[in-house]
Amino acid sequence: MTASQELHADLVIIGGGLGGCAAALSALQSGKTVILTEETKWIGGQITSQGVPPDEHPWIESFGATRNYRAFRRKVREYYFHHFPVKSSGRINEQFNPGNALVSKISHEPRVALRVLYDMLAPFLHSGKLTLLTEFKISDAETVEDQVLAVTVSHSVTGQSILLRGAYFLDATEMGDVLPAANVEYVIGAESHSDTGEEHALRGEAEPLNMQAFTYCFAVDYIEGEDHTIEKPAQYEFWKNYQAEFWPNKQLSWWGLVPHTLEPIEYSLFQEPNRFSLWTYRRVIDQTNFEPGTFLSDITIVNWPQNDYWLGPIIDVTEEEKQKHIHNAKQLSLSLLYWMQQEAPRPDGGSGYSGLRLRKDVLGTEDGLAMYPYIRESRRIKAEFTVKEQDISGEIAGKDSATYFEDSVGIGCYRLDLHPSTGLDTYIDISAFPFQIPLGSLIPVRVQNLLPASKNIGTTHLTNGCYRLHPVEWNIGEAAGHLAAYCIDQKIRPHEVRNNRQHLKDFQARLVKAGIELEWPQIHKV
Incomplete structure (x- = not known):
């Protein structure tokens, strides 16, 4: 299909979920231009078009999230205070929870999350630094050797196709849809114990089509x-x-x-x-x-x-x-x-x-169901470093914390929470230590200018179970946006940031200045 239009930006981000929005925001705050595409009518992914209130760790109100994610949460509460007749008891509550849900300290309507995300992106939309294309899905990618040159996206209703070019391409889709299109090495489904050494991995052969519900x-x-x-x-x-x-x-x-x-x-x-x-x-x-x-x-x-x-x-x-x-x-x-x-x-x-x-x-749908299914498990890049169960499990004898990563680009915390799977396996639910997000898990083994920005980083079937939650996906996307911007500024590639001590130190300082926490205080597992 011949594209009817061609657009250019520093970053092309395919997928407007939480990771995609966070990546766009951090890149824009770094002075870069961004094209952000989204398959549905709503940006926000799991918190909007998939209808899932935030799943977060117990300390979220005090620490364990990026400054931008905190701003998002604060603006959700402000939206209710500004637009709804909230009782006075709620207005004086710094931890006001619109839904008082058991699962979340800030359970709120998908439409409110959508409005807040648009508000956070508004200055960049109005200035023209951000181009947002909704109801566009990736249909093709152009690559040469280890580089992505362009991707083509097509409108789900009109069929209009647009060719997108940029210095960096970020896959923030819910299922890692850019990876096969761009010939990026990836894995799916459940690995075997012989592949990963994980205690709860399959004892027989790997099962690529065995994925979470x-x-x-x-x-x-x-x-x-x-x-x-x-x-x-x-x-x-x-x-x-x-x-x-x-x-x-x-x-x-x-x-x-x-x-x-x-x-x-x-x-x-x-x-x-x-x-x-x-x-x-x-x-x-x-x-x-x-x-x-x-x-x-x-x-x-x-x-x-x-x-x-x-x-x-x-x-x-x-x-x-x-x-x-x-x-x-x-x-x-x-x-x-x-x-x-x-x-x-x-x-x-x-x-x-x-x-x-x-x-x-x-x-926002005619049938009353979410615009998009809640996807718990994506394609995952073959990365410079893959996080395994033994890095974060709270059930390993003698282990009192998660593996410490010198190349940390953020933090997260959740149990290794796997729902029943398409292999007809029951729950796997394992305690976990508060963990870090290693930069190596964001770097593909070969392709130079494509980064994962959602649930598609270098994790396994098991560890994906705790790297998939709202604040972690946001942190992954935000770090990916900063990484692409830093590489453009320094005229280097992502693997050079990780493998050069001075570049890594400088990049991490940039993240800290942007309000991204790289280490946890000494706390217990969940």
């Missing part, structure tokens, strides 16, 4: 006494009767597993004694935070064990296979909603919560 999230509120039942999904009977061998009950039930013990657990929708409430798990609006009448109900995001889809991968399969699994995953989520509305057991002995209302507006 993905999820189509959706938002609901609850209007007692009203009936908002959706049309019965075509696959409802299948999902109503489906039960994986490792699962304690039917997929559509209130039963699941405690990830780190694999013991059965019975959930509830709303608060009940001795039950884990799914309603408050990822709630994005707690109506009691606001003056009476502002919201008719709480609003919660359904990203629960019951709508994790593990019956097949959508990376490196045929387009027909990919679309089949995407369709099936959507049917699973809609079937879960229908089951809750019509058949879910209630504590009063009745069945169904017909007052559950699918809030299509919250996620």
Whole structure:
């Protein structure tokens, strides 16, 4: 396909998720021009178009995030204070949490995250230093030897194609889509123990198509006494009767597993004694935070064990296979909603919560499901350094901290949290030490001017489980943006930054000045 237009910038960033936005912001703050593309209508990735409130570590309010990520969180709270009638008790709370969710200290609506991200990028959009192309997906790449010369992106509706040229190309897509197009070496799926030496890796052969489940999230509120039942999904009977061998009950039930013990657990929708409430798990609006009448109900995001889809991968399969699994995953989520509305057991002995209302507006789609599936596992570059389980696991005898990386470009913290996978494996959930992000994990083994800026860095199937969360993805993207800018300024390549002591020292000083923390204080594992 011949491109109808050609654009140039210092950095071309493919993928407008959290990593892509953070990379664009850091490069722009470094004085560079940026082209940022995004496959959906919304920038923000997992926090917007995928509908996932922030998963963060316990110390996030005090330390363990970049200055720009802190600014994002602060601006979310300010947005509610400026635009909503928040009760006075909330306005004086420095840790105001719009949804009071169990999983997040700042659980909020995807649309608010979208507005905040646009506000943070606004000066650069208005000045013309940032060109933003939404609903554009990579369709081709031009390479010569170890260089990427250009990428072509195509509009999902009109088919318009644009050729993008730059000094550096960043892959911030949700599934590492630039890597195969640009012939960048990468791995997918689950490695074997013989490959990585990891305790929890597969003992047989590697399984490239064995990847974590993905999820189509959706938002609901609850209007007692009203009936908002959706049309019965075509696959409802299948999902109503489906039960994986490792699962304690039917997929559509209130039963699941405690990830780190694999013991059965019975959930509830709303608060009940001795039950884990799914309603408050990822709630994005707690109506009691606001003056009476502002919201008719709480609003919660359904990203629960019951709508994790593990019956097949959508990376490196045929387009027909990919679309089949995407369709099936959507049917699973809609079937879960229908089951809750019509058949879910209630504590009063009745069945169904017909007052559950699918809030299509919250996620900006006609079908009410997120614009994009929540992708937990991407293609991952073959990197100069790959982070392995033994670098961060909190279960290794005699180990009292994560591996210290002299080439750190940031920090993160989360358990090695793997959801059931397409190999029909159950949860893997392992304690982890607060960890660093080594620069070596951002440097491809061969290609000189392409950098990962999302979940596609040099991790394994296992360690991806804790490098995939919101503040870590942001830090990865922000560091990648700085790295490209530094290399342009110094007229060197990324591997020279890592392998030259003076360049590494200078680059890390640049990161620290920009508000990126490179080391953790002495704290415990999670």
